[in-house]
Amino acid sequence: MLVSYATLGYPNREDYLRLVKGLVEAGSDILEIGLLPKYAKYDGPVIRRSYKQVSTWLTDFWSLLEETRRAVDVPLVILTYLEDWVSSLSQVLAKMKEVGIDGVLFPDLLIDFVDEYEKYVNEIKSHGLSAVIFTSPSVPDPLIHKVSRLSDMFLYYGVRPTTGVPLPVSVDSLITRVRTLVNNKLVVGFGLSDIEDMKKALKAGADGVAIGTVYIEEIERNGVESAISLARKFRGILDGA
Amino acid sequence: MANSEEIIPSYWYNIIPDLPKPLPPPRDPPDAEFSRIDLLRKIMPSEVLRQQFTVERFVSIPREVREAYINIGRPTPLVRAKRLEEFLNTPAKIYFKYEGATPTGSHKINTALPQAYFSMKEGVDHLVTETGAGQWGTAVALSARMYGLNSTIFMVKVSYEQKPQRRTIMQLYGAQVFASPTSHTEYGKKVLNENPNHPGSLGIAMSEAIEYALSNGYKYLVGSVLDVVVLHQSVIGLEAMKQLQELDEEPDVLVGCVGGGSNFGGFAFPFIGSKKGSKYIAVGSYEIPKFSKGAYNYDFPDSAGLLPLVKMITLGRDYVPPPIYSGGLRYHGAAPSLSMLIKEGIVDWREYNEKEIFEAAQIFLQTQGIVPAPESSHAIRAVIEEAREAKIKNEKKVIVFNLSGHGLLDLPNYESMMKRIG
Numbered sequence: 322m323l324v325s326y327a328t329l330g331y332p333n334r335e336d337y338l339r340l341v342k343g344l345v346e347a348g349s350d351i352l353e354i355g356l357l358p359k360y361a362k363y364d365g366p367v368i369r370r371s372y373k374q375v376s377t378w379l380t381d382f383w384s385l386l387e388e389t390r391r392a393v394d395v396p397l398v399i400l401t402y403l404e405d406w407v408s409s410l411s412q413v414l415a416k417m418k419e420v421g422i423d424g425v426l427f428p429d430l431l432i433d434f435v436d437e438y439e440k441y442v443n444e445i446k447s448h449g450l451s452a453v454i455f456t457s458p459s460v461p462d463p464l465i466h467k468v469s470r471l472s473d474m475f476l477y478y479g480v481r482p483t484t485g486v487p488l489p490v491s492v493d494s495l496i497t498r499v500r501t502l503v504n505n506k507l508v509v510g511f512g513l514s515d516i517e518d519m520k521k522a523l524k525a526g527a528d529g530v531a532i533g534t535v536y537i538e539e540i541e542r543n544g545v546e547s548a549i550s551l552a553r554k555f556r557g558i559l560d561g562a
Numbered sequence: 563m564a565n566s567e568e569i570i571p572s573y574w575y576n577i578i579p580d581l582p583k584p585l586p587p588p589r590d591p592p593d594a595e596f597s598r599i600d601l602l603r604k605i606m607p608s609e610v611l612r613q614q615f616t617v618e619r620f621v622s623i624p625r626e627v628r629e630a631y632i633n634i635g636r637p638t639p640l641v642r643a644k645r646l647e648e649f650l651n652t653p654a655k656i657y658f659k660y661e662g663a664t665p666t667g668s669h670k671i672n673t674a675l676p677q678a679y680f681s682m683k684e685g686v687d688h689l690v691t692e693t694g695a696g697q698w699g700t701a702v703a704l705s706a707r708m709y710g711l712n713s714t715i716f717m718v719k720v721s722y723e724q725k726p727q728r729r730t731i732m733q734l735y736g737a738q739v740f741a742s743p744t745s746h747t748e749y750g751k752k753v754l755n756e757n758p759n760h761p762g763s764l765g766i767a768m769s770e771a772i773e774y775a776l777s778n779g780y781k782y783l784v785g786s787v788l789d790v791v792v793l794h795q796s797v798i799g800l801e802a803m804k805q806l807q808e809l810d811e812e813p814d815v816l817v818g819c820v821g822g823g824s825n826f827g828g829f830a831f832p833f834i835g836s837k838k839g840s841k842y843i844a845v846g847s848y849e850i851p852k853f854s855k856g857a858y859n860y861d862f863p864d865s866a867g868l869l870p871l872v873k874m875i876t877l878g879r880d881y882v883p884p885p886i887y888s889g890g891l892r893y894h895g896a897a898p899s900l901s902m903l904i905k906e907g908i909v910d911w912r913e914y915n916e917k918e919i920f921e922a923a924q925i926f927l928q929t930q931g932i933v934p935a936p937e938s939s940h941a942i943r944a945v946i947e948e949a950r951e952a953k954i955k956n957e958k959k960v961i962v963f964n965l966s967g968h969g970l971l972d973l974p975n976y977e978s979m980m981k982r983i984g
């Protein structure tokens with residue numbers, strides 16, 4: 322399973338729409354769309370740069386989400402910080418459903434809202450949306466086990482404490498361990514930095530990978546088309562694995 | 563009786579997968595002009611960093627590090643404090659794990675050795691760190707030398723002045739020692755500009771050491787607070803667990819003092835993880851009231867804000883600790899894992915003032931003969947109170963504490979405590 326991430330509106334309206342279409346044509350199974358947060362707490366420098374750029378012009382993100390929906394037919398999962406929505410969650414989730422979003426992933430759910438995560442998961446589901454749960458190596462084993470069954474579509478496992486900083490972690494041993502706890506599809510991401518990491522993740526039992534930072538770096542360097550070619554390459558690795 | 567080498571574990575224990583809740587990850591501040599998480603990659607040896615973010619429950623100790631542990635006299639003894647029990651006339655049994663028995667006189671060497679070893683393996687030739695009491699600096703100086711590396715130590719100015727012997731030991735081991743704040747770094751210059759007589763603090767010295775490592779391409783060793791340090795220190799608790807087993811003792815109460823939390827965590831976490839014991843007491847200083855007055859917040863571990871934010875119990879990174887004689891406790895925060903366990907009510911805390919810990923140190927040295935480090939005397943005070951309570955309730959409990967270091971190089975401090983407190 323290839324889950325591709327794009328920051329909503331990055332690098333600009335047109336190129337963003339070309340990017341999401343291209344990522345799907347290249348074989349992405351699911352698109353994860355990042356909404357500009359107030360504080361990108363758990364994002365690394367690269368994704369923060371993309372937010373910063375978007376913050377200079379994007380005001381009406383709902384209409385761009387609607388356009389995204391019209392542009393592609395794969396499931397769309399919104400990546401957004403729960404912190405930004407706690408006071409208006411129900412309205413926001415209803416609106417997401419209305420514009421055709423399929424699922425929601427809150428990266429801060431098990432970190433800053435761990436005492437009430439079940440309430441929030443139920444709230445997402447009650448709007449007919451999929452709740453994709455984000456876990457990481459610092460989530461205790463019993464909790465990973467518990468939430469793996471609650472998570473819709475797949476369980477997201479972020480191997481590094483922040484996106485896109487290639488900290489030395491043992492991707493294979495982390496995944497080998499978490500695999501035994503998860504009876505659900507396991508998608509690994511959040512700082513998968515290269516092909517080697519990807520291969521290791523798949524070999525260790527991941528059902529899919531989530532890719533984001535590398536696309537943004539590629540867009541910064543060589544533009545959208547080049548990022549789309551990368552997605553094709555990742556698809557190839559997944560199919561060959 | 564197992565032979566002593568069998569008592570040294572072949573793996574370190576990591577409590578993160580056994581915590582009651584996810585440990586909030588380190589993060590960059592909002593609108594950061596550079597990524598602190600990325601900075602870690604530049605300043606820390608990469609195997610140390612990998613271990614910092616590893617969440618395997620057990621991390622194997624390289625054979626060479628295990629041999630180095632043997633070379634410095636591990637396992638350290640677990641001693642029954644019989645005379646102390648008699649003095650207190652308590653039905654409780656008291657044991658202490660004696661980390662002062664290492665050559666550098668404290669537990670700090672347990673993490674300095676592996677960090678220096680991993681640095682050497684990566685081709686690093688110069689290590690930099692900060693030190694408060696001088697214990698950590700001494701451990702780094704010796705570990706660097708054992709692996710043929712150079713070292714530079716930024717020593718908090720009050721300690722540099724109060725503990726010239728510590729400075730001498732570090733220099734004998736071959737380290738270069740500076741009194742922080744110094745004018746060797748931009749941060750030090752800034753602090754001196756605002757207050758030329760600044761007594762220094764661990765936070766400032768840490769910031770200077772990081773800056774110095776970064777600008778010279780050296781590696782920085784972390785002495786406390788971070789998970790990887792607590793991981794290495796678990797050798798204390800793992801040994802103690804085996805030693806207690808050999809004696810057929812089940813511990814009830816486990817006690818340690820807290821500066822950044824590494825000796826406490828290293829000692830107590832293996833017990834917590836294997837559900838041995840029913841009460842864990844972390845002891846801080848009354849003069850630096852992080853447990854009673856600190857907030858549980860994301861804060862910088864260093865006062866310059868060069869390291870990533872971590873969620874911990876903290877008095878704030880700008881807090882200037884008063885110049886108490888327990889240099890190792892002069893720190894604004896406590897390790898994230900320990901902070902969480904305190905917040906969750908799994909670990910209890912106490913805070914004692916200098917008078918209380920001085921009395922405890924006197925009782926201990928007059929009954930057991932060992933001059934405890936002033937830091938460790940905080941733990942002793944809590945042990946004495948537990949033993950007295952056991953007497954009132956007539957409970958035969960087993961109290962085990964970590965005697966994190968000896969105080970033979972703190973005699974000038976004891977002398978002045980004697981004059982003031984008597």
Ligand SMILES: Cc1ncc(COP(=O)(O)O)c(C=O)c1O
Pocket residue numbers: 668669694695696697698785786787819820821822823824825826889890891935937938966967968
């Ligand atoms: C003897 C001794 N005990 C305790 C400490 C406190 O540090 P930590 O809480 O990391 O063990 C120090 C620190 O220098 C020390 O030297």
